[in-house]
Amino acid sequence: MAGLWFVLPALVVYFMFFGLPFLATIGLSFTDWNGLGWPDFTGIANYARLAVDGAMWSALANNLIWVVLGTVVPVVVGLILAVMLWSDARGSVAYRTIFFLPVILSPVVIGVIWGWIYNPLFGLLNTGLREIGLGRWATGWLGESETALYAVLLTAIWSYFGFCIVVLFAGLQKVNPELVEAARIDGASAPQRFRHVIVPQIAPVLTMVIVYTVIGGFNAFDMVWVMTQGGPNNASEVIATYTYEVAFRGNEYGYGATLSMVMSVVALLAAWATMVLRRRAG
Amino acid sequence: MAGNRHRQRRAWATAGRHGLLILFAVISLYPILVTWFTALRPAMQSQQDPFGLPWPPIWENVANAWVKGRFGDYLMNSVIIAIPTVIGVVVLSALAGYGIARFRFPGRALAFGAILLGLTIPFQSVMIPLYYQLLQMGLLGSYWAVILPGIAFGLPFGVFLMAAFFEDLPKELHEAARVDGCSELRIFWSVMLPLAKPAVSTLIVFQFMRTWNEFLMPLLYLQDEAKRPIPLGLMFFQGTYTRDIGLIAAGVTLATVPVIIVYLIFQRQFVRGLTAGAVK
Numbered sequence: 001m002a003g004l005w006f007v008l009p010a011l012v013v014y015f016m017f018f019g020l021p022f023l024a025t026i027g028l029s030f031t032d033w034n035g036l037g038w039p040d041f042t043g044i045a046n047y048a049r050l051a052v053d054g055a056m057w058s059a060l061a062n063n064l065i066w067v068v069l070g071t072v073v074p075v076v077v078g079l080i081l082a083v084m085l086w087s088d089a090r091g092s093v094a095y096r097t098i099f100f101l102p103v104i105l106s107p108v109v110i111g112v113i114w115g116w117i118y119n120p121l122f123g124l125l126n127t128g129l130r131e132i133g134l135g136r137w138a139t140g141w142l143g144e145s146e147t148a149l150y151a152v153l154l155t156a157i158w159s160y161f162g163f164c165i166v167v168l169f170a171g172l173q174k175v176n177p178e179l180v181e182a183a184r185i186d187g188a189s190a191p192q193r194f195r196h197v198i199v200p201q202i203a204p205v206l207t208m209v210i211v212y213t214v215i216g217g218f219n220a221f222d223m224v225w226v227m228t229q230g231g232p233n234n235a236s237e238v239i240a241t242y243t244y245e246v247a248f249r250g251n252e253y254g255y256g257a258t259l260s261m262v263m264s265v266v267a268l269l270a271a272w273a274t275m276v277l278r279r280r281a282g
Numbered sequence: 283m284a285g286n287r288h289r290q291r292r293a294w295a296t297a298g299r300h301g302l303l304i305l306f307a308v309i310s311l312y313p314i315l316v317t318w319f320t321a322l323r324p325a326m327q328s329q330q331d332p333f334g335l336p337w338p339p340i341w342e343n344v345a346n347a348w349v350k351g352r353f354g355d356y357l358m359n360s361v362i363i364a365i366p367t368v369i370g371v372v373v374l375s376a377l378a379g380y381g382i383a384r385f386r387f388p389g390r391a392l393a394f395g396a397i398l399l400g401l402t403i404p405f406q407s408v409m410i411p412l413y414y415q416l417l418q419m420g421l422l423g424s425y426w427a428v429i430l431p432g433i434a435f436g437l438p439f440g441v442f443l444m445a446a447f448f449e450d451l452p453k454e455l456h457e458a459a460r461v462d463g464c465s466e467l468r469i470f471w472s473v474m475l476p477l478a479k480p481a482v483s484t485l486i487v488f489q490f491m492r493t494w495n496e497f498l499m500p501l502l503y504l505q506d507e508a509k510r511p512i513p514l515g516l517m518f519f520q521g522t523y524t525r526d527i528g529l530i531a532a533g534v535t536l537a538t539v540p541v542i543i544v545y546l547i548f549q550r551q552f553v554r555g556l557t558a559g560a561v562k
Contacts, residue, residue: 002466003385007393010378010437013370017412017434018400024411035414081306084299091300097546098307100553101314104545106495108513109537112520113317116527122328124316162310167557219404222497226517243406248502253410260406271402 028257035253046258055234056259059242062149063266066156066238067217071210074157078164078209083194085165086172096169099162107159111226114155118142118227142228145235152227152236156220164209171205172198204278211274218266239263314538320531321347328527343532347519351529353536355508356515359425363500363511364493366429371436371489372482378437379444380470384456394445400438409502416503427503428511432496436489443558447481448474487548488555494541512537 029046033039050056081099085092102110117124120140129138141151175198183197199206221240224230230237230245239262247256320328321343322336347353381387382394412431416422421430451474459469475482497513504510510518516533523529545552 001387003381003387003390006381006385006466006470007378007390010374010397010441011393013374013430014397014400014434014437017431018403018408018437019396021408021410021412021415022403024415025407028411077306081303084303088296088299091303095303095307096553097549098310100549101542101545102310103556104491104541104552105314105538106497106513108495108497108517109534112516112530112534113313115520116317116320116530117313122527124333127333158309158313161306163556166553170557215402219406221406222513225497226520240404240406244498247410257410260404260408260410263404264402264407267402267404 025257025260028254029261031254031257032252033254034251039254042254046255049255050258050262055237056239056242056262058234059230059237059239060262062236063218063220063238065149066153066220067214069150069153070157070217070220071213074161074164074213075206075209077161078168079206082165082168082172083198085169086175092169096162096166099165101162102159103163103166105159107156107222108226110155110159111223114151114158115142115227118151143232145232148228148232148236152224155227156216156223159223160213160216164213167205167209168202171202175201207274207278211271214270214274215267218263218270239266314542317531317534317538320527321535323528325526325528328531343528344535346529347532347536351519351523351533352515353512353519353533356510356512357536357540359509359515360494360511363425363428363432364490366425367432367436367493368486368489370429370433371440372485374433375437375440375444375485376475376478376482377470378441379446380448380474382441383445383448394441397438397441400435401442405435405498409498413502422503423506423509425504425509428496428499431499431503432493436492440485440489443485444478444481447478451477483551484555484558486555487551488558491552491556 028039030041030043031039032042032045081095085095118141120126120138120143123141125141126135126138129135139147141147179201180193180197183193188196219240220238221244224236224238224241225244228236230241234242239259243256243259243263246252246259250256316333319334319336322339322341323334324340325343327334327336378397382390408431413422416427416431421427455473455477456469459473464473494511495513496511497517500511500514501517504514507518516537519533520530
């Protein structure tokens, strides 16, 4: 029984500040509550409302764009650069130090930096475009519906592509160079060696990186909130910012709880799907 | 001849490779550097020539951000929140991870499963009831309102990491100490914990970064202006001084420079801490 005494302090804190409010969220998701008085039980009305909540679906669609682009781009860039660092060690430590730098910064700090880069009047991006004669491309990147989501997403990708490089590089340390050399002698081209010899050996690490970017994509909040608050006209709205607005700006705590249950279910599904994929891969 | 051409091709490939690596290094660094430059020159000059170097540097913006922008206070608040949170997570995770890895007791699988569930559930799924819970407990608006939930949210990864570490230690160690007549707590404190130093330092750095950069929790539960940690302070600061880019850049500089210095010193722990979950 001694084990229980070791685990108990953690369990108490965890239950008080995670377990209890999580159970309360499940309960609250079946009610209508404006934060005053007692919540009204409304059965599955909130869940039925999800089906016809266009704003929720368009936010989820934005999450999907975020998940796909926010995974493919940094993973592909990360793989290419990690393999380059791996095959030629010169300066590898310095490069990795620099690539990892944005990873340690807070999303708020990064949001402020890039908000300023995107500034329509004096931002670096527009100033740079004007200087190289592409002034007609200059636009209010965060203020236009067509570009807002992608401008925030690009910022997010900038903030963690270094994470992908460093993790994949760590995975590459376990690749057997003799196998790669043998494939080269057998006449396999560089892309073939990459696809058939290197990638299978780093498959577990690759899956873990993808889990990170996928879950991160569904939970994205900080950067969006700091840069656009989901605007303009909900163009960059994601499920987390929408949930925040419904709950704390609209004072609809019951439906807000339902939306946060959507986030939990999506995150659990994503984790489960990845685990299945991982098991199948090896 | 053929060998020469081969060597030449290799040289080009190497140059191309480093060209690409340097390009991405510049992409990583430039936004940060240019913000520091902006902090060190008059706003007027930044608007006219955003790519220029800040020479000679002026320190007026940084001084203003520190005093008028209260960045000294924000930095202090971040420290006040981070230290107890990190200590709480490390102590509770080490104890629980050890208990789970080294003992068999009823409910063990359930306890571990429940804690691991927290690895996937986002904070949004507790934020609404937690607000009212903290209000009822009289904690809302105090540092505890972000410290205690911060500890709870750090536990899933902490327990996972520590349990995995203690699982790998040889069982004989524990048996030997027990034969010597040490109490369980004594074995943990003087035999196991010293061995766990690498895992503990990884967890300290990971949790510190996480707490230092936390945004939504203080946004909801710490609305008192005097208690804002850096990210929250910076956001409101940006809202107040939108027009003064020199001052905002100075705020960003004060928020980034300390973290980057700490990162450069403890780089290995940082990388190990932030990538521990993925590489395992």
